[in-house]
Amino acid sequence: MKYYAHSLEGKPQETWQPLDEHLANVAKLAAKFAEGFDSEDWAHNAAWLHDLGKADSAFQGYLMRENELDDSDYDSGRINHSSAGAAFAKENLGNCAGLVLAYLTAGHHAGLPDWFSSDSGNAALSVRLVEGGINLAKIKQYVEFVSEKLLPCTTPAKFVKSENLHFWMRILYSCLVDADFLDTESFMDSKQSGYRAKFAKLSEVKTKFDLYMDSFANSAEKTQVNSIRQKILFACRSAANNPAGLFSLTVPTGGGKTLSSVAFALDHAEKHGKSRIIYVIPYTSIIEQTAKTLGDIFGTENIVEHHSNLDADKETQQTQLASENWDAPIIVTTNVQFFESLYAAKSSRCRKLHNLVNSVVILDEAQLLPPGLLDPCVKAINELATNYGITLVLATATQPALPKLLKTHEIIPQEYKLYEHLKRTNIEFPENLHTPSSWNDIAEKMKQHEQVLCIVNTRKDCHDLHALMPEDTIHLSALMCGEHRSKLIAEIKASLKEDKPIRVVSTQLVEAGVDIDFPVVYRALAGLDSIAQAAGRCNREGKNKLLGKVHVFVPPKSAPPGLLRKGVDKTMELASLPDFVPDNPETFTRYFRLFYNSVNDTGGKTLHEQLVKDVNPYIHLQFRSYAMEFKLIDDQAQRPVIVRYSKSEELIKQVQIIGPTRENMRKLQRYTVNLSVWKIDKMKSDGLIEETRDGILIQTMPNLYSDKIGFDIYKETLPVEDLIQ
Known part of the structure; x- marks a missing residue:
């Protein structure tokens, strides 16, 4: 009897996709995806098992009915095709291999399941294995056929331990679901499938980048800042020859960090045969700027943006499809998309993960990793760099002392003394950090300047201060939608470029990565990293003969309780010391150590409870429950x-x-x-x-x-x- 995996509407059976053909195609593709982390046999076996239940007469009858064909020779019961392969694996392949493959197979549509039913009910693997066993008994002949296709694999890759089993399983799962999606699409919609993988090669986009950088260097003004930027670029390109691993790129704001980090990534990819570059940005408010910069260099057709603030009108079918699995040379995305995918359970979120393997990842503004999830984020960084051939660059002006992060290689030589040579501002703290200023006082001081930016801690503060300013003052906060913010930021840049008078009151959304350059900046007392980032919006290009002025002030109301308040407290603690220098890299290190030590929960306990504690010997994992808890927002x-x-x-x-x-x-x-x-x-x-x-x-x-x-x-x-x- 012939079994089918997929049918074509209105087409005769002989045009349908045979089940054995689909399983073989998925096995070949999934194994190819898993080569980069020595897990081909596991991916091969998961693929042969994933649709085993489609040999059940209930599923074959479903295909007949959907195409209005006679189904009298088939059962008409409820259709569940993913549990049979899971049950086979559990019953025949041992506790370790069997359960690993059971999670992957059972979840290839619905998502990686929990073991226990307390949170997910009948969707739990422990429940679904019972149903799968019943289905399995109905397809004994096809089971014998598939079992002959399986390869011997009893233990995971050598690097897999109890604490990182869940991570390996998730990336293995990615290989399976992407291969399944792609083969199904190739059969069901060959036209759409043809739009995929039409991007330029990484070597081709590197040629474009090198030409752009040569032209940029030749046309740039001969200023001290641009001279230092060239030194930073040289250091990045030199460091690209180092072996793959963890790197830090510590460059003061305005030092050309974005393009220099991309230069490192492209040179490193060429040297070590890396597959793609993934640029990860903390805020959607700044991602457009970076994507535009890279798009102007590489061509927008070679950039895939994957974030919630993307203008859908700018998407092509090609880039939209590539955002599903990140099969493109250059990806620009957010912390939310990147880290939440690494701990996701849904097939649509996990599908891209295997394309992280053997890539270069730039984590821009690394100090903005969420403190409440710091432990799992750092574990993910370490895991990717150690076991999946991924080079990660932590790029920031305020390099955080991330707890438990493996040793990084700093790209910028100490002798460059960047923070001395790129000093363009003077950060002034008030004499008494316990005496607040009124909003009227701050408004009056701002009115004395034709070009001035004030950054405050809350949306309410932004609203209140703006109400006291002249009518033409710009208000900028997250109470504005992304389209509105983009328009205003463009207006601010245009006014500054034309040297027009402009006053702006903003929340901290302008601090990380927004290329604006004011001669004077006021900053409400906050965490030291935020103050340093605010200073990066002052005299950014170093064109003022005198140092730019950054005035820190104590706002009328204290920061809200929580992480913002902790940042303020640690800044005040450091500022009280006689050797306090606010823009010194060593001061940032001290600040982050104090700050992270004050965070009560960095997320390690929940990770251990859900995904590590019951691995040995039971392999009981709560994939779905943990994915629902791991939210950066x-x-x-x-x-x-x-x-x-x-x-x-x-x-x-x-x-x-x-x-x-x-x-x-x-x-x-x-x-x-x-x-x-x-x-x-x-x-x-x-x-x-x-x-x-x-x-x-x-x-x-x-x-x-x-x-x-x-x-x-x-x-x-x-x-x-x-x-x-």
Whole structure:
């Protein structure tokens, strides 16, 4: 009897994809994906088992019915094709190999499962294995055929231990699900499949980069800053010859870190045969700038952006497909997408992971890793560098002393003394850090300057200070949607370039990586890293003959409790010392050690409880439960609200009439503002926000969104969650 994996609508059976053909194709592709971490046999076996249950007459009958063919020779029971292979593995391949393959096989559609049913009910592997055993009994003949295809593998790759088994399994799972997706797509939609992998080779984009950098160096002004940037570039290119591993790139803001780190990555990739470059950025507010810079060099057709703030109109079918599995030479993404994928359970999130293997990853602004998840983030960095052939570069002006991070190779030689030679600002602290300034005082000081930036700690502070400033002052905060912020940042850059008067009041979203250059910056007292980043927006190009002025002040209200307050406290502790120099690299190291020691929970305990504790000897893992907990942004405390700004009105009408689609929701991501659940409930009861039956939140009254301040939520007292950034 012939079994089929996939059918074609309206086509005769002889055109359908035979099951054995699909399994063989997936096995070949998955094994190829797993070569980079010595796990080909495991991927091969997982692939042969993943659709074993499709040989069940219930599934074959389903294909017949879906194509309106006679199914009288088949069962019409419930269809579950993923549990049979899991049950076979558990019953026949031993506790270790059997259970590893059972997790992968059972989860190839629904996601990597938990073992225990306490959190996931019938979706737990322990429950599904029982059902799989029943299904298995119905397909004995096909089981015999598949079992002959399996390769002997009893122990994982040599580097796999109890503490990193979950990590290896997740990347192995990535090989399986991507191979399954690609082979299915190739059969079901060959036209779409043809759009994939049409990018230039990494060697070709490197040629473009080298030509650009030569032209840039020849045309750049002969300034001291540009001379130092050339030295930094030279150091990066020299360090690229070193063996793969962990690197740090510590360069003061404005030192050309972005392009120099990419130069290192391209040269290193050429030297060591790396597959791709992945540029990871902490905030969506700055990712557009980096993506545009790289797009101008490499061509936008060779850059894949993968983040929530992407303008859907800029996507091509090719880049959209490549964002699914990161099969492109240059990827630009966010911390959220990168780290949450590394601990994900869903097939769509994990699918890309095998393409991290043998790549170069640049972690920009590494000091912004979330303190509450620092332990699993550092473990992931160590794991990728040690066992998967990945070179990682931690690039920042304020290099953090990350606890338990393996030894890094610093790219910049000490003798460069960058922080002396690139000193373009003087950071002035108040004499008394316990005496606050009023917003009126700060406003009056700002009014004395034609070009000035003030960065504050909360959205409420931004709102209050802006209200005291002249009418043409720009307000910038996360109460503005991504489309609005992008427009304002472009306006700010244009005014500065034309040397026009401009005053800006902003939250910390401008601090990391936004290339703006003010002669004077005011910064509310915060963590020392934030103060240093604020200083990077002052006299950035070093064109002022005198040092730029960065004035730190104590705001009227203390920072909200939590990490922001801890940062303030540790800055005050260091500032009280007689040898305090705020822009010295050694001071940053001391600050981060103090700060991280003050964080009560860095996420290690939950990781151990869910994914390590019950590995030996049981291999009981809670993949799904941990993935739901590992969130860089707490989506339980906040939810996105679609606001009425610019082109969002037409998109909102589409959602209200025809419902959400992938296309309109992708476009609407640029028109969202995150608010606390508490505030949303209040605004819903007041009729200011509506929730559709699909759970989408939409601003109702157009006048609630202002071109000046964004979403106007400051008409009553708000909780802390609504105040930060």
